[in-house]
Amino acid sequence: MxxxxxxxxxxxxxxxxxxxxxxxxxxxxxxxxxxxxxxxxxxxxxxxxxxxxxxxxxxxxxxxxxxxxxxxxxxxxxxxxxxxxxxxxxxxxxxxxxxxGCKMLASSAYMERHNQVAVIVYRNICTQYGLEVPKSQWDIPPKVVENGKAKILWDFSFQTDKQLLANKPDIVVMDKEQKRAVVIDVAIPADANIRKKKHEKIAHP
Structure with a gap:
């Protein structure tokens, strides 16, 4: 026993x-x-x-x-x-x-925090595809960078057949070798809002 x-x-x-x-x-x-x-x-x-x-x-x-x-x-x-x-x-x-949750901070502090996280993702993607990485982590990336492997779009507005309110994703990766595009949209919600924000991103592209 x-x-x-x-x-x-x-x-x-x-x-x-x-x-x-x-x-x-x-x-x-x-x-x-x-x-x-x-x-x-x-x-x-x-x-x-x-x-x-x-x-x-x-x-x-x-x-x-x-x-x-x-x-x-x-x-x-x-x-x-x-x-x-x-x-x-x-x-x-x-x-x-x-x-x-404060609407007075949404367009300033929250947006700055969002962009800082998105830039980290952007820099890693550029490194992966051999594209020039912004010298400073505080630099705003160019709208378009491209080489023989990929084209990376930053905060780029798209024209769509169907009208969409959210037509400006944070990052779009166009992989030329695999012939596919990956849309990356960054969200920095409070921990309690993770599920809500995930639903918003999927339901309202």
């Missing part, structure tokens, strides 16, 4: 893990991403980013909605009466709202 007995330390670790997951605030981020993203890959930056303890703690606090926003001050600390965002004056000013 085989019986496995857990060490007291293992039991304590399991109990602690279960406890923080169930907490309404500290377990919120984990619950949001648990079903839409790989947990191990999501937390790879903890081992690879080389951040200081204070920076890492600040990012983790933001992920757990634990920064002192106006919503926290109004609903948790009760130090103010109005929880609304100081920019748009509409939705409660939570971390989630500031990071990905």
């Amino acid at each position: 085989n019986c496995s007995v857990k060490k007291p330390e293992e039991e304590e670790e399991e109990e602690e893990e279960t406890t923080w997951r169930d907490k309404p605030l500290h377990g919120m981020y984990y619950r949001q991403i648990e079903e839409v993203a790989g947990i191990k890959k999501t937390y790879q930056w903890l081992n690879k980013a080389g951040l200081t303890d204070s920076t890492e703690a600040l990012i983790m606090a933001a992920q757990e909605q634990a920064l002192s926003t106006r919503a926290i001050e109004a609903n948790i600390y009760h130090s103010r009466s109005d929880p609304r965002c100081r920019l748009c004056k509409e939705a409660p000013e939570s971390v989630q709202h500031v990071v990905a």
Whole structure:
């Protein structure tokens, strides 16, 4: 008869893990991403980013909605009466709202973040096909680059037979050797909005 007995330390670790997951605030981020993203890959930056303890703690606090926003001050600390965002004056000013939900930041901060991610993808594609890579990661790529292997289009508007609102994908790769085109459209949603954004991209091309 085989019986496995857990060490007291293992039991304590399991109990602690279960406890923080169930907490309404500290377990919120984990619950949001648990079903839409790989947990191990999501937390790879903890081992690879080389951040200081204070920076890492600040990012983790933001992920757990634990920064002192106006919503926290109004609903948790009760130090103010109005929880609304100081920019748009509409939705409660939570971390989630500031990071990905404020209409006043959509055309500036959110767009800059989106483009920075798209440029990383673009640079890797250019390297793969032997095309010239922009010298700086901050440079806006040219609309069209081309060689004998491929043509890469950046933020290029297409004329279509059927009218489409979204006719300007971030990147289009035209592989001349394989005679195929790949459309790449980048999205940087909040973790809780991954499924919603994926549905939008598929349903409204």
